[in-house]
Amino acid sequence: MAKEDIENTGPLKGLRLIEMGTLLAGPFCGQLMGDFGAEVIKVEPPGLGDPMRVWGREKAHGMSLWWPVVARNKKSVTLNLREQEGQELARELIKNADFLLENFRPGTMERWNLSYEELSKINPKLIMIRVSGFGQTGPYSTRAGFGAVGESMGGLRYVCGDPSTPPSRMGISIGDTLAATFACIGALTALYHREQTGEGQMVDSAIYEAVLNMMESLITDFDKAGYVRERTGAVLPNVAPSNVYPTRDDGLILIAANQDTVFKRLAEAMGQPELAENERYATHGARGAVQQELDAIISQWTRTINVEKLEDLMEEYGIPSGKIYTAPDMLEDAHFKAREAIVTTMHPKFGDLKMQNVAPKLSKTPGNIRRPGPELGQHNAEIYGEVLAMTAEQMAELEAKGII
Secondary structure, three states: OOOOOOOOOOOOOOOEEEEOOOOOOOHHHHHHHHHOOOEEEEEEOOOOOOHHHOOOOEOOOOOEOOHHHHOOOEEEEEOOOOOHHHHHHHHHHHHOOOEEEEOOOOOHHHHOOOOHHHHHHHOOOOEEEEEEOOOOOOOOOOOOOOHHHHHHHOOOHHHOOOOOOOOOOOOOOHHHHHHHHHHHHHHHHHHHHHHHHOOOOEEEEEHHHHHHOOOOOHHHHHHHHOOOOOOOOOOOOOOOOEEEEEOOOOOEEEEEOOOHHHHHHHHHHOOOHHHHOOOOOOOHHHHHHOHHHHHHHHHHHHOOOOHHHHHHHHHHOOOOEEEOOOHHHHHHOHHHHHOOOEEEEEEOOOEEEEEEOOOOOOOOOOOOOOOOOOOOOOOHHHHHHHHOOOOHHHHHHHHHOOOO
C-alpha cells in the first residue's frame, strides 16, 4: 500500500473500513474511524462523487471547504453500485474488510445484493454499520430521514430557541453527527465482541434515536411528573444564574454560577456579598424562582466591565465562565493553541488549511490528521491495482464501461 506522508499513530491502524455513505450521517462516522487510524476506503459514484464535495462554503477551484474536513484521512475510489458488475467488485472489496459503513435508505443495499445476510456469508467477521433516519426496522424505516427530521422527532427541535418563536435549529447538522457518533460507538463495541468471539454483526444507528438518547430526562419527566419541556432561550429553567451577559464593550460572556458556593463567590466578585445572604438568592431553589430578576441584577453589573477584565475577574474568583467564541476567537486563543485543538494540514490546492484536531486525545495511541479529503477516484489505482490485484487493462475496461 502507498505510504502516508504522516505516520499513522491511531489505535485502529490495520483495520479497513469501506465507506459507501454520502453527505454527513455516515461519512462523519468514517471521519471518526479514520482519525483514529482505520484505513477508510470511500466508494463514490463515477463522475459525481459524494454531494459533500460541493456543499458548504467555496473559496476557489470550485471546491467545498467542508469536504477536506469530513473526508480527511480517507481514500477515494469510484464504483457504480447500481450495476451488477459494480456490486461484484464491491463484494471483492468487502471480502477482506473489517467494517462496511452505509447510510442509504433501508432496502437500498438489499436491492444491490449487498445485504448483511449476503455479505456475512463471504466475510463472517464483517461489522456492517448502518445509519438511517429511522433505523432498519419499524413502520418508518423506509421513510427518507434527513438529520433535521431526526432532530424534530427525537425531541431536540421543540426545546431549541426562544419561547416567543417557533422551534429553532442549531447552526450545525447535529442530528447527523450524533447518529454517526453513536454508529462509531456501536462499531467499536462490536469490534470488541468480535475480538472475543470472532463474530461480526450489524450496527443499526437511527438519527431520531441518537437525538432521543441525548434528551436527558425529557421522557421520564413527562412519564412521572406530566412535565413537558418547553423552549427557554439561553437558560435552563430553575438553574440560576447561568446565562449569557453583556459587557461594557459590547462583548458577551457566559457565567455559570448556579451552585451555592459559586454564587457566593460571584456575589463577592460583584462587590455585593449581601446577595448570597439574601433569602431570595441564597439557595439553588430560591434563585431558580427569581431567575429573570437575578439575571437583570448581574447584567446591570457586567455592563460596567470590559469583557477581558471580566474574564480575569471570573478566573480570580473561580467562577466558571467563557466568552462566546467565533472562529477568529478560537484561532487566537492561547488554550486552543497549547492543546493543538486546531491544526494546519497541507491541501494540494488550498495550501495550508486549518481545521479542528482529532478528539478525544489518547496518551499512547493518539489519532491524527494524515491528509485532507481526497480527489474523486484518487486512489483507484492503489486500491484496485494493489488490494484487488487488477491490471491496468482491466481497470481501463471497467472505466470505459462506467463501472469505475
